[in-house]
Amino acid sequence: MKIKIALNSAPESQGANNLEEIVSKLQAKVEELAKDSAKMEELERDNAQLKLEIAELKLDNKNLKSRLENTVEDRDYDGERYDCFSTALYDGEIQYAWWEDRHGDPQYYWDGSHAGEHMCNCGLTGNCVDPTFSCNCDAEAPQWEYDACTIINRTALPITELRFGGLLFDAQKANHTLGALVCKGRASLDNPAGSCSSLRQAGHIRTGYYLIRTKKGRLDVVLCRMDLEDTDVEFQRDTGARIVEEGVYFDAYRTSTWTSISTMQFQGTEVNIGDAMAPSSGIFTAPLDGIYAFHIHFWTDTETTVTLRKNEETKAATHANDVYGAEDAQTPGQSVLLQLSAGDKVTVYLNDGEVLSNSNRYTHFVGYLLYPM
Known part of the structure; x- marks a missing residue:
């Protein structure tokens, strides 16, 4: 079945006008x-910039809190003042005014450090305009009064918000002035600090490399990204570089012959920084975890074996063959690196033969800490 549709032809001028109108509307829509x-x-773009500014404000607030944590004498808002005309801070039932602390909690005291109380300076000194109230403004006197204060609660500052209300009539007036934050003194912190977070608390705000103490006796070189939050995994990055706080070096010597098949003892030390070497017993006790270097050398004219031991376990040995006389005496030696834990003991042991020495100190036992761990 065929369907026929009748089309009424319009004058050419009308069609042209319709087309122009359609094109015009399309252009307007495109624009x-x-x-x-x-x-x-x-x-x-504005949203991205706003997010960036919010992040910067959060970081600034964190750095400000860190600085406050590190200030010990005073942290206050100097010159805070509420001027009032027939306007109360508190009428006995309703708190019309409060401020929010660094944690977002409302506070109702207006001087000193009196969390949980409604208090002003005149109430503390007993000179309010009406002695039955704790604040001058609470009297709602039909005249201008004021309450001035200094907030010194270190755990509450900085003030993050101010809230005021209760002005129901045209005759009631009020004005609030918040002074500048004042910090004095400096807290005693570990020197050096134990983390990038504690460095931030000490007032350091620049990204860079710092020395921190993560373990007794050693300093670690870390990269502190002060532009990041403490919780960011990249905030503190370990470089692997270590520095020992107090050196460990010794050079023990003998000035006479040793023939006892036992741990060798020494008459003295040329160097004994850290006092880890006990020459009279011949025992070196590692004060720190780390990699240590040890060297032994001795003088002998007979077949002799000397070993270096860690906790009585042989770690290195040196041997001299028999010779024809003192004029052919030898000075053999040995070197070794050992990974030690604090408390490990290292000794030199005569297995057989004899070790010669005299005032020339031919026999030495040397050790030092290379790298703390």
């Missing part, structure tokens, strides 16, 4: 969409 797109891009 409108372009403007909307431009506005959207601008909004996205």
Whole structure:
């Protein structure tokens, strides 16, 4: 079955006008969409900038809190003042005014450090305009009064918000002035600090490399990204570089012959920084975990074996063959690196033969800490 549709032809001029109208509307719509797109891009840029500014404000607030933590004498808002005309801070039932502390908790005291109380300076000194109230403004006197204060609660500052209300009538007036934050003194911190977080608390705000103490006796070189939050995994990055706080070096010597098949003892030390070597017993006790270097050398004219032991376990040995006389005496030696834990003991042991020495100190046992762990 065929369907026929009748089309009424319009005059050419009318069709042209309709086409122009359609094209004009399309152009207007395109321009409108372009403007909307431009506005959207601008909004996205503004949103990105706002997010950046919020992040910077959060970081600034964190750094400010860190500085406050590190200030011990005073942290206050100097010159805080509430001027009032027939306007109360508190009427006995309703708190019309409060401030929020660093944790977002409301506080109702207006001087000193009196958390949980409604208190002003005149109430503490007993000179309020009406002695039955704790604040001058609470009297709601039909005249200008004021309450001035200094907040010194170190755990509450900085003040993050101020809230005021209760002005129901035209005759009631009020004005609030918040002075500058004042910090004095400096807290005694570990020197050096134990982390990038404690460095931030000490007032360091620049990204860079710092020395921190993560373990007794050693300093670690770390990268502190002060532009990041403490919880960010990249905030503190270990470089692997270590520095020992107090050196461990010794050089023990003998000035006479040793023939006992036992741990060798020494008459003295040329160097004994850290006092880890006990020459009279011949025992070196590692004060720190780390990599240590040891060297032994001795003088002998007979077949002799000397070993270096860690906790009585042989770690290195040196041997001399028999010779024909003292004029052919030998000075053999040995070197070794050992990984030690604090408390490990290292000794030199004569297995057989004899070790010669005299005032020339031919026999030495040397050791030092290379790298703390």
